[in-house]
Amino acid sequence: MIGNIVDYIKEYGGETFSERPLCEVDALVLSQFAYLKFEGLIPGPEVNEPSVSVENLTNSPDFDMLFSDVRYEKPNRELYNAMVSSKRFSDMLINCHINIVEKERETQFSATTFILNDGRIFIAFRGTDENIIGWKEDLNMTFMDPIPGQSLAAQYINTVAGKFKGDFYVGGHSKGGNLSVYASMTCSKTIQDRIIHVYSMDGPGFRPELLVKYGYDAIKDRTTKILPHSSLVGMLFENKMIFKVVESNSFGLKQHDPYTWLVRDLKFIEVEGLYRSRSRSDDNINEWICSLNADERKAFIDTLFDVIDGSEVDNTIDLGREWKNSTLKMAKKMKDLDPITREMMTKIIKMLFEIASEKLRRQMKADIEEAKTFLENVKITGKG
Secondary structure (H helix, E strand, O other), rough: OEHHHHHHHHHHHOOOOOOOOOHHHHHHHHHHOOOOOOOOOOOOOOOOOOOEEHHHHHHHHHHHHHOOOOOOOOHHHHHHHHOHHHHHHHHEEEEEEEEEEEEEOOOOEEEEEEEOOOOEEEEOOOOOOHHHHHHHHHHOOOOOOOOHHHHHHHHHHHHHHOOOOOOOEEEOOOOOHHHHHHHHHHHHHHHHHHEEEEEEOOOOOOOOHHHHHHHHHHOHHHHHEEOOOOHHHHHHOOOOOEEEOOOOOHHHHHHHHHHHHEEEEEEEEEEEEOHHHHHHHHHHHHHHHHOOOHHHHHHHHHHHHHHHHHHOEEEEHHHHHHHHHHHHHHHHHHHHOOOHHHHHHHHHHHHHHHHHHHHHHHHHHHHHHHHHHHHHHHHHHOOO
């Protein structure tokens, strides 16, 4: 079988985790599942309330809110349906969900704990969502140590691991991968000893000095970083962590989408390395950012987001929808910058626009499907 994570569940979801332990494909399944909007449906880490099973989520009157992330609405429904129909995931329990978005603190953080049917847990950190503030926090990594999301991740892993017994996994996609590694490096030693494995799925790396400062060597042999072969997000600040590269059925930044990663049987299809052009682009951005001191990095990121803020949108979907006006407004703000700064800023903004255009495409497709359903209902009922 060659397919994506949904196909994997349909093909191999008949085995429990007791029968076949968690693998890297399961880690991506759970990292993507953490993007669902569990707010109001799953208890938080500060309370001692019963966990909710994947199967019982369907009984909630707010069930459809799970899929309110328009970027992945259709594939997330397909993922959920495959999980709830499988022996492997249907009785998986969910608890300790937290979601924080604070523009003032430039913070976007979310985490969820999944209790597998072998008794072990998987702590999943959500990646950057549709909020522009999430991208600001990601880029704050260039000068801030730690960013608020990293501090919250370390607190979360200490709190949740204290509520459950036994060994556990940690993982996440995009920024969630970075948070997974950070939290695993900085959590208490007794909790760190219980970590089975850490999965960073196309997550940004760390400035070299931080890997030394936080003792990455203590978890290095238990950490797997996986990138698609045209990775950009996962190669930000990357130069020390070992990673494996997997095949995708898409191109460019669209490969950041976990649903494009190809699975053969029980493993990702691996390739030899990153595309050469993408690798050169990553090196150029990383080398330039690392050549700046902390104050210069902060000034650059603040200027970058002052330019983006000039577009007068607060999420990447609107950035794509209003791309003409956004581009003109940002161009005016950039005209007085020095050539090198303007060039690097243009590269990063181009990355945001590529992501925004993909999100907008998904939104338009969802809107068309909704309109078709509405018109079909009008046709059937004769109302309108």
